[in-house]
Amino acid sequence: MENLSTRHVRVLQAVVENYIRTGEPVGSRTLARSPGFKLSPATLRNVMADLEEYGYLCQPHTSAGRIPTDLGFRFYVNHLSGPSEIPSAAQRKIRERLEMSDGRLEEILHDGVLTLAQLTPYVGVVSLPDFRRMVVRHIRFVKLAGHRILAIIVALGGTVQNVLFESDTELSQDQLNRYSNYLNSLLGELTLNGVKRKILEEMAGDKRGYDELFAQVLALSQNLFQQKEVLGGDVMLDGKLNLLEHPEFADVERMKEIFKAFEEKGTILKILDDALEGEQLRVVIGSESHARELRHCSLVTAAYGRPGEVLGQVGVIGPTRMDYSRIIPLVNYLANVMSQRLTS
Amino acid sequence: MENLSTRHVRVLQAVVENYIRTGEPVGSRTLARSPGFKLSPATLRNVMADLEEYGYLCQPHTSAGRIPTDLGFRFYVNHLSGPSEIPSAAQRKIRERLEMSDGRLEEILHDGVLTLAQLTPYVGVVSLPDFRRMVVRHIRFVKLAGHRILAIIVALGGTVQNVLFESDTELSQDQLNRYSNYLNSLLGELTLNGVKRKILEEMAGDKRGYDELFAQVLALSQNLFQQKEVLGGDVMLDGKLNLLEHPEFADVERMKEIFKAFEEKGTILKILDDALEGEQLRVVIGSESHARELRHCSLVTAAYGRPGEVLGQVGVIGPTRMDYSRIIPLVNYLANVMSQRLTS
DNA sequence: CGTTAGCACTCATCGCCTTGGAGTGCTAAC
DNA sequence: GTTAGCACTCCAAGGCGATGAGTGCTAACG
Structure with a gap:
């Protein structure tokens, strides 16, 4: 950082927090009137001019006050927003909601985003998991x-996902039963992908030579694995309406853009999928997403699943002027509860 | 009707069609310039003044032209909009889309509304069927x-719906198999409701006295029948974005209202459920819905299912200024194709 | 007697200007 | 280094008049 003095930092923080609030x-x-500042407006102007030069602040027009740039928010998120407490009411609500939901995967995810949409003035978002990565019971x-x-498919936490697909040949229920028994015998603590790998390995190793059962289970799984419910690659949103309450989206054109991104989902999915391996929590601010339609939006997302086995991302989308210090721990908490619900 | 002369009617038709177009x-x-009118503006003014008095037209403000009232649209829909041809491209698209979709109920419905959202500049809507009324294979x-x-639950057309629920006691798979065999033996051309009735009748008739199997199947069905996937009572929407393109919804406040109705779904569901028994196609114009939020919207919906066994309603929501003559046959056609897909 | 031309009137829209206020940068004094 | 003062910029809101589309009414016309 361009060697910001503590004064610079404090001013930046004050501007960001003020802007987030109002x-x-x-x-x-x-700013001069806000408590804790003993400086005159003139001095603050100098400091703010510096911050503008560094790229942390900008002016909508010449004679307006300053607002933080994406970079400014980034600095704030990285260095200035201490993790705040999650109100116990919110914690309770999250837990209750997720315990109540029945075991279907979609229901759980839906309850997750719904809760976020209710606890925050933003949009709840979750990416559907790639079922191939789930440990299957x-x-x-x-x-x-x-x-x-x-x-x-019954996953570890009792989560159920059902998938409709077609086999190449007509199979009797008896055959199917044998296949599933066989598959289940392989499942221990393995993910679907793991099972597949195991089958292939055993085949390649030629341990049992060519095995009819093997081949057919494999063929069947191939078809199964191609279904979109297994592949994931979709997102679920809730609380889009919340965004309409924010003054920055009063503009119809801007609104349209964002809603278009919501409807298409591809853009959002891409951003969510960009999460780095092993990264638990992630904040994407404005243009950092490189998605034009979402350049005025921030995402706060957390991975759910279990360590080393990320199933998807859950979080919120809101304006860049988002109450990060409240949202970040909240999303984090929800992701944890969801993870437990899905995998324990 | 207040004895409208043919002239009045012709003028009303012209106004409505003009307004729908522009x-x-x-x-x-x-109006005087539009082809087929040999009357002067002054004469037309008199006619229009009459139509306003009768309640078919109104003026947004004193010195503006006329626009149709809900009543005006109603008259147009009832008497003036001849059924137009459905472009064969649209027909093909509908058929292809619905044939392509896999057999899950939700997928079929989703494809239905998606198609509507693509073929029209409005919002596609469908109410989920009450599965208890479906003939179950x-x-x-x-x-x-x-x-x-x-x-x-596999319904007549191969449609599949799966429902997760809990039983009061723990049952083995063997028991469950016996139950389902028993249930299936009862299913002929019966709906779920029919099955239930039959069970109850047989019990009441005391034909077999108290039967353990009976009782348990009944208990199980009770739980099953309470699940929301069976009950229906939800709607699916697609193409909300389309509405943003219409000038009448450029106003943010109005937009908010409507989107709120979309998010809650209860309002819409209520309107859809208001469909009279045996009514195949239905047009609800503006305030006829008695829903404040949707007073600027019209719905064109058709029942799907089969004669005497309505499963739900499918159609579109758009501004009252809707291209009724195009939409009505389109919705009707789609409902028919959907019905076939679901029940044949 | 229905139809039409003419006219005065209404009203939303648009561009233009003014005014007020918030905020800035710069400079000079502390 | 800090601050007061001042000239300046620019947005937002309000007033004003011109424009134009459209109306209702009346009187003349065929």
């Missing part, structure tokens, strides 16, 4: 008409 | 952990 550009006068196949098969 | 209030001058129970059971 949504108005903050001027030297207001057992799989069951149910024959429907013709080639259609319903797979019921 | 979205602007239409004045006497523009068979039911299968799968035991999960503890008391949890997954019911797989």
Whole structure:
């Protein structure tokens, strides 16, 4: 950092917090009046001019106060926003909501985003997990008409996902039962991907030579694994309406852009997927997302799943003027509860 | 009708069609210029004044042209909008889309609203069916952990719905198999409700005296029937973004109201459920819905299911200034294709 | 008697200007 | 280094008049 003095830092912090609170550009006068500042407006103007030069602040127009740039928010998030306490009411609500939800994966995720949408004035978002990475307790196949098969995948926490798919040949329920027994015998603490790998290894190792059962289970899994419910690659949103309450989105054009991003989902999914391996919590501020439509939005997301086995990301989307110090711990907490619910 | 002359009717029709096309209030001058009118603006003004008095037209302000009232649109829809042809491209798209979708109920419905959202500049909407009214081919129970059971309900058209629920006591898979065999033996051309009734009748008739199996299947069904996936009572929307393109929704406040109605769903569900028994197609114009938030919107919906067995309603929500003559046959067609897909 | 031309009137919209106020940068004094 | 003062910029809001679309009314016309 361009060797910011403590004074610079304090001013930056004050500007950011003021702006987060009011949504108005903050001027030297207001700042001087805020408690804890013994400096005159003129001095503050100098300091703020410095901060503008460094790129942390900017002015909407010449004679307005300053607002933080994305960089300014970034500095604030990285260095200035101490983790605040999560109100116990919010904690309780999160826990209750997630304990109440039935075991279907979608229901749990939905409850997660719903809770976020209710606890914050922003949009709750969650990416659907790649089921192939989940530790699976057992799989069951149910024959429907013709080639259609319903797979019921029960993951570690009792989470259930069912997937409809087709097999290449018509299989009887008996056959399906044998397949699923076989698959289940392989499942220990393995993920679906792990199972697949194991099958392939055993085949390659030629331990048992060519095995009819092997081949057919493999063929079946191939089809199963291609279904989008297994692949993930979708996001769920809730509380879009919340955004309409924020003055910065009063502009119809801007609103349209963002809602378009919400509807398409691809953009958001991409941002969520950008999360680095092993990164628990992530804040993407404004243009950091490199998505034009979301350049006025920030995302606070956390990975859910379990250590080393990330299933997806959950968090909120809001204006860059977001109450980071409140939201960050909240999202983090929710992700933890969700993780427990899904994998314990 | 207040004995409208053919002239009155022709003028009303012209005003409505003009307004639907342009979205602007239409004045006497523009009307006089439109082909087929040999009358002077002055005469038209008199006619329009009559129509205003009767309540079919109104003026946004004193010196603007006329726009149709809800009543005006109603008259137009009832008497003046001849059923137009559905472009074969649209027909093809609808058929292809619905044939492509896999057999899950939700997927089919989703494809339905998606298609509407793509073929029209409005919002596609569908109410989830009450599964109790569907003719069911068979039911299968799968035991999960503890008391949890997954019911797989396969309806007539191969549609699959799965429902997670809990039983009062822990049941083995064997027991569940017996139950489902028993249930399936009862299912002929019966709806779920029908099955329930039959069970109750047989019990009441005391044909077999007290039967353990009976009782337990009944208890199980009770729990199953309470699940929301079975009950229906939800709506699915798509293409909300389309509405943003319409000038009448450029106003943020109005937009908010409508989106709120979309998010809550209760309002919309209520309107859809208001459909009269046996009514195939329905047009609700503006305030006819008695829902404040939707007073600027019209709904065109059609029942899907099969004759005498309505499963739900599917259609579009748009501004009262909607292209009724195009939309009505379109929605009707889609409902028919959906019905076939679901029940044949 | 229905139709039409003419006219005075209304009202939203637009551009233009003014005013007020908030905030800035700069300079000079402390 | 800090601060007071001042000239300056610029947005927002309000007033004003011109414009133009459209109306209702009346009187003349065929």
